[in-house]
Amino acid sequence: MLDFIVQRLVQAVFVMLTVAMISFSLFQFVGDPVNNMLGPEATAEQRLAARETLGLNDPIPVQFTKWVGNAVQGEFGQSYRMGRPVSDLIAQRLPATLELVAVSALIAVFVGVPMGVYTGLKRNSFLSKIFLTVSLIGISLPTFLIGILLILLFGVTLGWLPTFGRGGLTNIGNWETSLLTARGWSHLILPAITLALFQLTLIMRLVRAEMLEVLRTDYIKFAKARGLRQRSINFGHALKNTLVPVITIMGLQIGALLAFSIITETVFQWPGMGLLIIQAINFGDIPIMSSYLVLVALFFVIINLVVDLLYYVVDPRLRIERTAGAH
Amino acid sequence: MSNKKPVLEVRNLRVEFPNRRGNLVAVDDVSFTVNEGEVLGVVGESGAGKSMTGSAVIGLLEPPGRIAGGEVLLDGERIDNLSPEAMRRVRGKRIxxxxxxxxxxxxxxxxxxxxxTETIQTHQNVSDSQARKQAIDLLAEVGIPAPEKRIDQYPHQFSGGMRQRVVIALALCVNPRMIIADEPTTALDVSIQAQIIKLLKRLCEDHGAAVMLITHDMGVIAETADRVAVMYAGRIAEIGPVKDVIKNAKHPYTKGLMGSIPVVGHDLERLSQIEGSMPRLTEIPRGCAFNPRCPEVFDRCRVERPDLIDVGTSRAACWLHDPASAKKTEAAE
Structure with a gap:
């Protein structure tokens, strides 16, 4: 178990270094930041001075090492556009995105899994058919359209919910949270549903397919032949066996939630990382872009590690084979 | 035959699979009894309806399959018309x-x-530690070494033979009256098959369970069963004491089956075989289902479907043994 974690951590370091290299290469290949920062009227001396202070005159390997060293300490340089440290900007925006993603993921899991189980068990019920039909909409409609439709319905027509930005924030240390007030939730709920809908339908369909598969297996038949209670068969024996693929997909999808949050945040003007990166891309604000890249990669690596560890918790077969192989 | 009490009685069982073009009849008018302490072997080719009969008895037919007629009695009490919940209580506990x-x-x-322990506690009101103790005893009883240690292991840590022992322990854990063993050794190595069969037979004797042993292996039947039912295309072709059926088969199909078993010491050039194959459920011929392959076929077989006819100690569904048609063939010759 421990050497498995160590092994995965070593792999993670390599992944992160590769991503760092790609992020860093943005600086080399995407235009000259000095032009962007100083504008066309700057003199040659000003340009040279700026290059010197930004460390752009060092040899590239030196720049890279410095950059990685700084990044490890949470130091990603200055935003070209806003002239503030990128780490501050990110620290300010990150809570908004993480809360949005977390709430969406929870909605997707806690609504998607029960719906999947229900449609798997009651294949022919009317409600199952409605779920499946509606889930097609969730899968096929693009996120931004769902967001706009929700705004139209709940924000404009019914006027129940605010349509943009965060509100009702409370501070816990440096963390601005919207989870503690009703107003905060009223701002959060529409973007969270928008972001969750695709994942929710995906999880529902996956759980359903897996349930149908597992319910056909011999061990379920044998469990029935032993007279076990239906509830125990469905939720103890069957559902647990569907979890490995579901965990895999959910892990990947949390990454996708981060990625899709760019669109949702733009639609709802949600002041998170997604909005930050969109604005940075429009402006060519490379320090923000590259650090976003590194950060998202870091999230993916962490999520994958957690998913791998969850396999161990769920499936005893992996536990044994690993330890057997390691000794 | 034995005057023991019947544990399982199946009367005129009919299993149908409704589909678009009507009903497929997978099991047709099957009747048999299994007495206390008895092993009834059920043999036949794949698709003959053996497993389907077993599933119907225990109430686990896969939909849309359903019991369309007949009765299943366990200790004289009908179980084919129980509610799903009542049937669940029968499964595991009594069958x-x-x-x-x-x-x-x-x-x-x-x-x-x-x-x-889950199975034990579903059917018996015992404490966790009591259930665990019973489980360890059962594992020891089915011949698993170091059961105190093995009980906390996962199935993949057991070999195939050991797993089948666990399966048998699971089937027997609340002392059911009746065990249906559906091809219990087919998936195992040949060297282990005999062990498992012996174990199954001994345990069922110890626990006082009657056995319905479904297999296509005549060797297993010959060693284990007291009586045997030979199934063909959803019907029983012949049923009787195992010795009589093997030594002195009455139905041409049974004769064919017996001819296809290799016997050590008999220096036959080649094994005999039955020409053709069993008809599909959609294409069962008129009259006796075996008539297109039967070496002793005569006119009546192509028209009328034979029911089981008493022949000595066995019963066979074959017109050869009907006194009326016997005369007719003589007259024709």
């Missing part, structure tokens, strides 16, 4: 079942101990 493939019969995510 146990052992399936073909021990590798897939156990839930891979639970320890064998948990699967045993």
């Amino acid at each position: 146990g079942m052992v399936f073909q493939d021990p590798l897939t019969s156990l839930n891979p995510l639970y320890t064998v101990g948990r699967q045993l």
Whole structure:
């Protein structure tokens, strides 16, 4: 178990270094930041001075090492556009995105899994058919359209919910949270549903397919032949066996939630990382872009590690084979 | 025959699979009894309806399959018309079942101990520690070494033969009256098959369970069963004491089956075989279902379907043994 974690951590370091290299290469290949920062009227001396202070005159390997060293300490340089440290900007925006993603993921899991189980068990019920039909909409409609439709319905027509930005924030240390007030939730709920809908339908369909598969297996038949209670068969024996693929997909999808949050945040003007990166891309604000890249990669690596560890918790077969192989 | 009490009685059982073009009849007018302490072998080719009969008895037909007629009685009490919940209480407690493939019969995510105690506690009101003690005793009884240790292991840590022992322990854990063993050794190595069959037979004797042993292996039947039912295309072709059926088969199909068993010491050039194959359920011929392949076929077989006819100690569904048609063939010759 421990050497498995160590092994995965070593792999993670390599992944992160590769991503760092790609992020860093943005600086080399995407235009000259000095032009962007100083504008066309700057003199040659000003340009040279700026290059010197930004460390752009060092040899590239030196720049890279410095950059990685700084990044490890949470130091990603200055935003070209806003002239503030990128780490501050990110620290300010990150809570908004993480809360949005977390709430969406929870909605997707806690609504998607029960719906999947229900449609798997009651294949022919009317409600199952409605779920499946509606889930097609969730899968096929693009996120931004769902967001706009929700705004139209709940924000404009019914006027129940605010349509943009965060509100009702409370501070816990440096963390601005919207989870503690009703107003905060009223701002959060529409973007969270928008972001969750695709994942929710995906999880529902996956759980359903897996349930149908597992319910056909011999061990379920044998469990029935032993007279076990239906509830125990469905939720103890069957559902647990569907979890490995579901965990895999959910892990990947949390990454996708981060990625899709760019669109949702733009639609709802949600002041998170997604909005930050969109604005940075429009402006060519490379320090923000590259650090976003590194950060998202870091999230993916962490999520994958957690998913791998969850396999161990769920499936005893992996536990044994690993330890057997390691000794 | 024995004057013991019948444990399982199946009367005129009919299993149908409704589909778009009507009903497929998978089991047609099957009747048999299994007495206390008796092993009834059920043999036949794939698709003859053996497993379907077993599933129907224990109430686990896969939909859309359903019992369309007949009765199933356990200790004289009808069980084919019970509510799903009442039938669930019968399963495991009064009828146990052992399936073909021990590798897939156990839930891979639970320890064998948990699967045993869950089954015990579903049917008996015992404490956790009591259930665990019973589970360890059962594992010891089915011949698993170091059961105190093995009980906390997962199915994948057991070999195929050991897993089938666990499966048998699971089927027997609350002392059912009746065990349906559906091809219990087919998936196992030949060297282990005999062990498992012996174990199954001994345990069923010890626990006082009657056995319905479904297999296509005549060797297993010859060693284990007291009586045997030969099935063909959803019907019983012949049923009787195992010695009589093997030594002195009455139905041409049974004769053919016996001819296809290799016998050590008999220096036959080649084994005899039955020409053709069993008809599909959609294409069962008129008259006797076996008539297109039967070497002794005559006119009546192509028109009228034979019911079981008493022939000595056995019963066979064959017009050869009907006194009326016997005369007719003589007259024709």
